[in-house]
Amino acid sequence: MCNCGDYIQDMRYVALEKMLDKYRHTTGKIIPVLQKTQEIFKYIPEEAIKIIAEELKIPSSEIYGVATFYGQFHLQVRGKNIIRVCTGTACHVQGGGKLLESITKTLGLSGGTMTTNDLMFTLEPVACLGACGMAPVMMINEDTYGRISPEEVPEIISRYMEKDGIEKCIA
Amino acid sequence: MSETTVMINGIKISVPAGTSILHAAQKAGFKIPTLCYHPDQEIKANCRICVVEVEGQKNLMPSCATAVSEGMVIKTTTARVLEARRTILELMMAHHPQDCLQCVRNGSCELQELAGEYDVRYNRFPQEDAHLPLDYSTPSIVRDPNKCILCGRCIELCTSKQTVNALGLAHRGFDTQVVPSIGQELFESPCVMCGQCIHACPVGAIDGREQISEFLAAASDPNKVIVTQIAPAVRLAVAEAFGSESGQLSMEQLVGALRMIGFDHVLHTNFAADLTIMEEGYELLERISNGGTLPMFTSCCPAWVRFAEVFYPDFLEHLSTCKSPQQMFGALVKTYWAEKMGISPVKIFSVSIMPCTAKKYEAVRPEMGDSGYSDVDMVLTTKEIIRLFQMTGVNPLKLDAAEFDPWMGEYTGSGVLFGASGGVMEAALRTVYEEMTGRSLVKLEFNEVRGMEGLKEAALDWDGTIVRVAVAHTLSNARVLMDQVAAGKSPYQFIEVMACPGGCIGGGGQPLTRTNEQRAKRMEAIYDEDRSRAVRKSHDNREIKILYNDYLHEILGHKSHELLHTKYTIKRKNI
Ligand code: SF4
Ligand code: SF4
Ligand code: FES
Numbered sequence: 048m049c050n051c052g053d054y055i056q057d058m059r060y061v062a063l064e065k066m067l068d069k070y071r072h073t074t075g076k077i078i079p080v081l082q083k084t085q086e087i088f089k090y091i092p093e094e095a096i097k098i099i100a101e102e103l104k105i106p107s108s109e110i111y112g113v114a115t116f117y118g119q120f121h122l123q124v125r126g127k128n129i130i131r132v133c134t135g136t137a138c139h140v141q142g143g144g145k146l147l148e149s150i151t152k153t154l155g156l157s158g159g160t161m162t163t164n165d166l167m168f169t170l171e172p173v174a175c176l177g178a179c180g181m182a183p184v185m186m187i188n189e190d191t192y193g194r195i196s197p198e199e200v201p202e203i204i205s206r207y208m209e210k211d212g213i214e215k216c217i218a
Numbered sequence: 219m220s221e222t223t224v225m226i227n228g229i230k231i232s233v234p235a236g237t238s239i240l241h242a243a244q245k246a247g248f249k250i251p252t253l254c255y256h257p258d259q260e261i262k263a264n265c266r267i268c269v270v271e272v273e274g275q276k277n278l279m280p281s282c283a284t285a286v287s288e289g290m291v292i293k294t295t296t297a298r299v300l301e302a303r304r305t306i307l308e309l310m311m312a313h314h315p316q317d318c319l320q321c322v323r324n325g326s327c328e329l330q331e332l333a334g335e336y337d338v339r340y341n342r343f344p345q346e347d348a349h350l351p352l353d354y355s356t357p358s359i360v361r362d363p364n365k366c367i368l369c370g371r372c373i374e375l376c377t378s379k380q381t382v383n384a385l386g387l388a389h390r391g392f393d394t395q396v397v398p399s400i401g402q403e404l405f406e407s408p409c410v411m412c413g414q415c416i417h418a419c420p421v422g423a424i425d426g427r428e429q430i431s432e433f434l435a436a437a438s439d440p441n442k443v444i445v446t447q448i449a450p451a452v453r454l455a456v457a458e459a460f461g462s463e464s465g466q467l468s469m470e471q472l473v474g475a476l477r478m479i480g481f482d483h484v485l486h487t488n489f490a491a492d493l494t495i496m497e498e499g500y501e502l503l504e505r506i507s508n509g510g511t512l513p514m515f516t517s518c519c520p521a522w523v524r525f526a527e528v529f530y531p532d533f534l535e536h537l538s539t540c541k542s543p544q545q546m547f548g549a550l551v552k553t554y555w556a557e558k559m560g561i562s563p564v565k566i567f568s569v570s571i572m573p574c575t576a577k578k579y580e581a582v583r584p585e586m587g588d589s590g591y592s593d594v595d596m597v598l599t600t601k602e603i604i605r606l607f608q609m610t611g612v613n614p615l616k617l618d619a620a621e622f623d624p625w626m627g628e629y630t631g632s633g634v635l636f637g638a639s640g641g642v643m644e645a646a647l648r649t650v651y652e653e654m655t656g657r658s659l660v661k662l663e664f665n666e667v668r669g670m671e672g673l674k675e676a677a678l679d680w681d682g683t684i685v686r687v688a689v690a691h692t693l694s695n696a697r698v699l700m701d702q703v704a705a706g707k708s709p710y711q712f713i714e715v716m717a718c719p720g721g722c723i724g725g726g727g728q729p730l731t732r733t734n735e736q737r738a739k740r741m742e743a744i745y746d747e748d749r750s751r752a753v754r755k756s757h758d759n760r761e762i763k764i765l766y767n768d769y770l771h772e773i774l775g776h777k778s779h780e781l782l783h784t785k786y787t788i789k790r791k792n793i
Contacts, residue, residue, distance in 0.1 A: 093400050097792050106377070107399040107792045108386030108407070115388040115401070 062087045063095055067102045077105065077113045081120055090121040126162045126169035128207050130154075131186040134172045137179035142197070146183045147172060149197035153204050167208065224290040239270055239281035239292055248294050251303060251332050253420050254369035255282040257733055260378075262370050267306050267332065270294045278302055304336045312343035314421075315364050321422040326730050328420035329367060350395070355403035357582050358411035358427055358575040358726075366396050366423040372415035380693040380717070382525065383793070384409035396423075399792040408528045408791040410693070412521035412717045413575030413726015426575045426599050426727055430606065433569065433598060437480035442567040444480060445555075447487040447547045447626075448472065450637035450747075451573040451722040452600045454740045455729050459604045460615050469747075470619030476571075476603075479610045483623040485555070487570065488633030490547035491645070493765070494518060495632060495756035497782055498540045498642075499649045500773045502712055511535045513688075513703065513710040516642050518542040520580035521717035521726075523786065525693050530700050531788035539783040543636065544570050544577055545586055548593030549781040550626065554769045558625045563589065569596045571603050573637075573725035576717070588781050599727025628761040631662075631747070631754030638744040639691035639721035640667035640674060643714040647678070647687070648755045655680050662754055668745070670720055670738050673698065675710070689714045691721055 066083045070076045080103070084095050091114055100107035114120045132138075132147050150170060154163050162169045178184045181193025187207060195203070221232045226239075226246045233242045238261075243250050254265040263283035270281045273291035278299065286292075293299065311333060315321075318330055353361040368387070373396060376385045384407040388397045398407035415424050436442055457467035473484045502514050517523055517538045526537055541549070547570070552563035570577065574597075580586065581594040598606075607614065622628070632648055635641030644664045651659050666676035667687070672695040675688040688710045690696045696715040702708040718724045720737035723744060731737060748754060756762065770777045 096400055100793060106383030106386070108377075108383050108397075111397070111400050112386045112388050116390045 059087050060095075060098070063098060064102070067099065070103060076103065077110055078117075081110070081114055085120060090124050092124075093122070124162055124166060126166050128168050128188055129171060130168055130204075131171050131173050131176060133174075133176045133178075133182070133184045135175035135179065138183040141182040141194075143183040145197045146185060146195065146200070149200040150185070150204070153201045168204070222286050222288050222290075224286045224288075224292060226292045227295055233286060236285050239272075239279065239284050239286055239290075240268055242286050243270070243281065243292070243294055250281050250294055251335070252282060253328055253332070253367065254371065256371050256374075256418065259371060259374050259418075262374070265306070265367070265369055267303055269299060269302050269306075271296055271299055300336070304338060307333055307336055307338055308341045308343055310367055311338065311341055312345055313348065314367065315347055316345070321365070322425040322428070323422035327422055330421075353398070353404050354427070355405035356409065356411055356427070356579060358578045359404060359409070359413060359416070359424060360427050361398075361404060361424050362422060363395055363397075364423075365421050367421055368394055368396065369420060370396075371418040371420065372396065372424060375414050375418040376409075378694065379719070380410070380412060380414060381697050382408050382410055382412075382693060385415065402792065406792060408793045410521040410524040410528070410717060411576040411579045411726075412693070414718060416575070416726055417724075417728075417731050426601060427578060428602060428605075429578075429596055429598060430602055430609075433596060433602075433606070434480075436567050436569075436596070439567075441565060443482050443561055443565045444567050444569060445483045445485065445551055446476060446481045446569045446571060447485050447490065447544065447551070448476070448571045449487045449544070449573055449722065450491070450634045450744065451725060451728070451740065452571050452603065454637075454723060454743050455573065455600045456604055456607070456614060459729055460607075460613055462615055463743075467615055468619060470621070471614050471617050473622055474617045474620035475607065475612050475614035477620060478612050478617075479606050481569070483559075484620075485547070485551070485623055485626040486629050486633070487543050487547055487572075488629030488636070489626045489759070489761060490543035490550070491518075491633035491636040491642075492630055492756035492759045492762050493546055493550075493782070494540055494543050494636075494642075495645050495649050496762060496766075496773055497546075497778060498538050499646050499653065499756075501538055501540060502646065502650060503653060504774065506711060513708050513713050514538050516714045518636065518642060519576070519716045519718075519722075520574070520583075521576035522693070522696060522715045524576070524579070524789065525696065525717065526700070527786055527789040528791050528793060529697075530704065533700065533703055534786045534788070536703060537786055539785070541586075541782055541784050542577075542580065544572065544597075545580065545593055545784070546782045547626065548581070548586065549588045550765075552589040552591050552593065553781065554765065555626050557769075563591055566591075567595050568593070569598060570594050571598050571600070573600045573722045573728045574718075575599060575726035577727070585784055600725075601727055601729050604729060625761060625764075628759055629751075630756055630759050631749070631751035632756040633759075634744060634747045634751065637722045638668075638741045639716050640664075640669070640689045640714065641721060641744065642716075643667045643687055643689050643712070645756055646712070646714075647685075649757050650685075651678075651680060652755070652757070654683065659755070667714075668741075670734055670741065685712070686710045687712045687714075691716045692719050693717050 070080050084091055096110050154168050176184050184193050220235045222235045223232045226243050229246050231246045240250050250268050253267045254262045261283050263280045268281045269278035271293040272279050350363040373385045376382050384398050388395055398404045453472055476484050505514055515537050551568050552566050556563040578597040581597050586593050632645035635645045647664055667674045667689045673690050678685045686709050690699050699713055723740035724737040
């Protein structure tokens with residue numbers, strides 16, 4: 048089995064330990080530490096919470112409480128592109144449900160998982176995107192798509208696939 | 219202290235400055251409902267059920283969190299107050315399962331009681347249950363997050379009193395939940411299974427794991443001989459459950475009652491407590507004279523042992539290697555006792571009756587099978603035994619006294635003391651003193667180690683040898699003593715720890731115990747029983763002498779080590 052993934056992971060944990068060193072003697076540190084952790088991992092893995100708890104002598108229950116309280120923290124791996132779909136009333140009336148279904152199908156998500164296996168996309172249903180006039184609405188990263196039909200979804204998503212394909216080649 | 223005068227429902231009353239409206243109203247004779255409030259805890263003020271009207275204030279005020287001020291005019295009985303409280307109840311109930319009839323807390327639930335008092339006959343809000351999975355991961359505790367009303371009482375207990383931090387709040391708003399550390403099951407958290415959170419919880423969200431059906435199945439199996447050991451703290455709580463004072467029920471009445479509900483032979487954990495004193499007392503003497511690891515900590519409380527294994531893995535050699543009385547008893551009942559009685563150990567089903575939830579866990583620890591069988595087959599808590607008496611309609615208080623079965627039923631005042639914080643220490647000192655000085659102890663009471671004080675200590679001058687001892691109950695206090703050891707600064711030789719407030723009398727398997735006041739009463743009853751025993755020192759126990767003479771041959775000898783001592787292992791948990 049290829050070990051390069053392990054290596055990359057190790058480097059992230061080295062960065063975590065290094066970052067924690069700076070916080071050993073400060074107070075009121077949970078939020079900044081979690082922010083830095085998320086910068087390192089792009090999300091907050093369970094393992095990282097255990098390490099933070101042990102290293103900084105803060106109960107893991109307390110860290111977990113903070114990490115789950117604030118919307119800015121993510122405890123699951125997130126994809127490169129974030130797709131937000133409105134499930135609010137206005138969008139619902141205009142066929143938001145069908146839209147959501149179509150995205151799920153296009154991404155091949157099932158059983159409640161929200162991130163694709165290749166880590167390219169994460170789907171996040173949200174309560175309202177504040178653009179009810181354009182219902183139904185979805186956002187991919189910072190781009191907003193309003194009044195779209197379920198049939199348009201595959202084409203829109205494919206644009207982001209290509210973009211990343213190119214980026215990947217360059218990298 | 220200066221007094222503040224206020225008017226509550228038209229009644230003028232003076233209370234010390236800083237008193238909460240809640241307490242002032244109580245003093246004036248008015249009950250205000252509470253849920254998140256707990257007399258032994260900090261004010262949390264998150265449930266709002268205790269709201270009252272204060273003249274000049276636009277909003278209703280939470281009475282538990284509002285201090286009185288001079289001239290305050292308070293109303294606790296207005297329609298506005300009652301309507302607000304009822305709305306809060308309805309909102310809570312809309313997210314609370316409606317299966318009260320089958321709930322472990324049926325009849326002792328604070329929410330159920332309030333729903334009754336506030337005449338909630340229908341709910342204006344639609345029922346929305348979360349259908350979260352129950353947590354059966356430990357052998358001791360069951361958590362039903364669906365019933366949780368988020369009062370935070372268990373969290374404070376586990377965090378401030380026990381310093382275990384197994385429970386915390388997670389998520390936000392509607393999705394808020396109480397969860398074990400990283401949202402995992404309780405067994406993966408540092409939970410030590412003390413069960414104190416059960417007493418803290420106002421509803422049925424946490425309770426001990428019940429094994430009543432399993433017991434009934436075993437009792438009706440003709441191939442099983444049911445043998446029981448009963449712990450000292452159980453008797454008091456059974457008496458309370460049948461409406462009597464702690465001390466009114468005699469041990470011998472309880473023996474008769476147990477025979478009636480399916481126990482073939484009734485023996486006493488106190489016998490094993492006396493045995494523990496012999497082994498542990500001599501272990502201490504040996505450590506002192508041979509330069510062994512000191513201070514030595516007692517090891518009869520399984521919640522404390524697990525606490526040490528999780529939080530102080532580098533200091534486990536400070537724990538006595540003695541098994542707890544329950545497990546010493548278990549190892550002997552299928553060897554020594556089986557031999558004496560001529561009963562095949564295969565047939566023996568050993569059930570212990572304990573005030574403790576952690577004992578259920580202790581019994582299934584993999585190292586507890588030195589008899590060649592499972593040493594203790596089942597642990598029933600005081601609560602379960604009371605349930606069995608209720609089911610069978612047997613009231614122990616109405617029965618005549620009966621005798622314990624032979625060989626492992628005799629016990630001394632020292633054995634009884636194991637039920638209260640400081641008791642193991644006192645019992646050990648009675649025996650160790652006589653061995654160390656060669657003289658007979660005249661005054662048996664060591665008052666320094668008695669009482670509800672969280673940390674107790676004594677320095678005893680025995681013919682020029684100073685013996686320094688300490689006693690801690692509730693784990694935050696144990697932590698203080700363990701931190702001293704970790705820092706290399708412990709001045710003591712011998713330390714007793716019990717995880718529960720007051721010791722086993724306040725155990726997690728006891729019937730709902732709301733306050734420390736109640737625990738202090740049970741403690742008194744323990745001292746009374748000690749005083750009433752003809753024999754009060756463990757080494758004078760006749761049956762213990764027979765045991766050493768006929769079977770174990772010597773204290774700390776080969777057989778003892780095989781059956782009565784154990785090892786501890788580091789437990790890695792998400793602390
Ligand atoms: S049983 Fe004890 S340690 Fe476990 S969660 Fe409850 S209070 Fe905490
Ligand atoms: S489990 Fe019980 S004590 Fe803990 S927060 Fe929920 S209702 Fe309160
Ligand atoms: S009892 Fe006062 S707010 Fe909960």
